Amino acid sequence: MVMWAFSFPIAEVMIETWGTVGLVLIRQAIAAFSLCFFWFLLDGWKPIRDANWIRGVTVGGLGFGLGAILFLVGQSMSDPVTPAIAASMMPIIAAILEILFDGRRLRTKLVFGILLAICGGLLATGTRLGDGNFGWGSLLCLFSVILFAWATRATTNDFRSLSLVGRTAITLVGGVVTVFVIFLLMLVLGVKGTEIGLLDSNHIAMLLFTAIGSIALAQFLWIRANAGLGILLASFHMNAVPFYVMVILVMFLDASWNWWQAVGAVVVAAGVMVAQSAAQRPTI
Secondary structure, three states: OHHHHOHHHHHHHHOOOOOHHHHHHHHHHHHHHHHHHHHHHHHOHHHHHHOOHHHHHHHHHHHHHHHHHHHHHHHHHOOOHHHHHHHHOHHHHHHHHHHHHHOOOOOHHHHHHHHHHHHHHHHHHOOOHHHOOOOHHHHHHHHHHHHHHHHHHHHHHHOOOOOHHHHHHHHHHHHHHHHHHHHHHHHHHOOOOOOOOOOOHHHHHHHHHHHHHHHHHHHHHHHHHHHHHOHHHHHHHHHHHHHHHHHHHHHHHOOOOOHHHHHHHHHHHHHHHHHHHHOOOOOO
């Protein structure tokens, strides 16, 4: 989550000259290539050749490709508050998935932990439910979060014959394929958002850092965490991301400290501890 958090302030700088879809495509393409390269170094050619690429492209394309685009579109149709509210609902969506597919039973401690994680996430983003614009944009954001949660679970469960690097790489490639198709359609239709911006040394450094650190490495660690904790318990940690972003801004951009975000992170941490004391999953 800390590595992923770095992508937000860097993206704010890059989208001054880059189109959003163009930036998503290039970052994901570099990340996918990096992961495939390490996959080859660690496991050799045979697992790559024999992998179920159709399933990988389907899962990654829907969850990490289409989901990312829908989230951006939903944000553009609403306001900054609405996507934050939708993202904070991740523990509820994860709980529903584990109840439906994994036979998860919601005990009192677990429910309390979920509520703490959601409240902490809303505090960390400075969000109030009454400030949201609950229209089509909010539905797209919520659907995007559902796709991301589903794809995360599918990546963990549907590719158990692959190493963790392989699981991460194959679905991230699927995301790149989908984003590339959308990118081409936008180019043909003349829709804004496909611009490739500045490529000076500073922008290249930021691009490589976010692609390799905030996407490739962060995605690998996310899939690894889900393998050990399950999507429900791992999703709690996402709600602390706004606090990490704030800390990064304070450290590197002289932003002011926000105590409400700090309190939100503490509440999320409390939710994590309560929920993990209620249930532990074996490592997959």
